[in-house]
Amino acid sequence: MLGNSNFGAVFDFHSISKGIFNYYKHTFCLVDEDSSDYNFILDEGYYVTYTYKGGYNQYRQVFEMLYKFIKINKYTILGDPIEIYKIDVYETAIEDEYVTQVQVPVKLLSGLTL
Template sequence: MKRKYYKTGELSKIYKLGRDSIKYYEKLGLLNPKRDTNSYRMYTIKDICNLNLIRELRSLDFSMPRIKEYLQNRNIESTKNMLTEEIELIKKKVNELNAHKESLRKRLSSIDNCIEHTTFNRIELLYMNKRKALTVDSNVTFDENVDYLIQRLSEKFEDKFYLLGNSNFGAVFDSNSISNNIFNNYKYTFCLLEEDAPNYNFILDEGYYVTYTYKGDYKKSAKILDMLYKFLEINKYTILGDPIEIYKIDVYETSIEDEYVTQVQIPVKLLSDSSI
C-alpha cells in the first residue's frame, strides 16, 4: 500500500535538506503540509513532487519567485516554457564549463612550459608582443606582495576568470618608490588575458624587455631590480616604463615557497641591435 504522508524528518533525510529549508519552502507556499493529531507536519505526494521540482530548478539557479510562479501555474504550456528555459540554462552552463576546462588545460600547459623551458637566474633581453590584461589600481605597500591585490582583482572581475587555471597574474611597480628604495609599492595588479580577448582595460606594450626569472621568496625582487638597473645603466638602455613582476607560478599553484617562479621585466629602448 502506497504511503500518503511523510514527516518533516523523513523529507529532511531523503533530500539532505535542513528542516529550516523545508519550513522556508512551506512559508513561500511551495509546500502545503497537513497536520496530524499531534500537530506534526505531514507532507503529501504533491509536496514530494514540488520538492523534486524545486531541487532541480534551484540546481539551475532559477530564482525562488520564478519557481513559485511555475509551481502555482503549472500546465502543459508553462512546463514546455520551463523546459525551454532549462535547456538554455544548461547550454550556458556547458559553455561556461568548457571555457573553464580550456582555461585549466592552458594553465597546465603553461606550468609545464615554465618548469621545462625557463632560464633561471640570468639577465635576458626578450621581445614581447602586446599583452592584454584586466587590472585594478593598487597604490599600496603590501609586504606579502600581490596576494591581497589579486583578491581585489578577483572580486572586481569574478565573472572574467578563474583563479586556478588562470593566465599569469602580475603587478606594476611604482618607479618613484623604487628610487627611494621602496620595492613593495605597486601601481597596479593585473591578470594577463588571451591575445584575442575582447574585454580588457590594460595593455602591456609591445617591445623589448630586460628580464630576470627566479625561484623562491618574492622579496628577492629588491636585489634583482637593483641588479637590473645597474645592468641597464652599463649598457645604456633607455627605460620606457615601470618594472613589472609576472607570477608564473605562485601561492595558488604551490604552498612551497621555493617552487614560486617570478619574472621581473623592465621595458627598454635599444640604442642599436644589441644582444645579451
C-alpha cells in the same frame, strides 16, 4: 583563472628608486589576443627580463642586478617594471618553489637589435 601563470603586477618606478619594493600601480591577468574584455594594455617593445625562484624578499637584489645590466648596456628605462607570477601562493605554499619574472621596459641604443 587560478593556476594559469598569467597574473602579474605593475611596480611603481619612483617607489623602487626610493627602495620601496612592495608598492604597485596595477595588478593584471593576461588574456588571449582575441579577447575583447580588458582594461589595461602592456606596451609592446623590449624588456630586460629576469626570472627567479624563491620568495619575494629578493626584490632589492633583483632590481639592483637588472638596473646594473641596463646601465652597463646604456639602455633607457621607458616605464614601470612589471612582474609575472609563474608559480605563486596559488600553486604552492612553499616559498622556495615560487617562480617570478620581473621585466623592465627599455629603449635600446640607436641601431641596436636583439
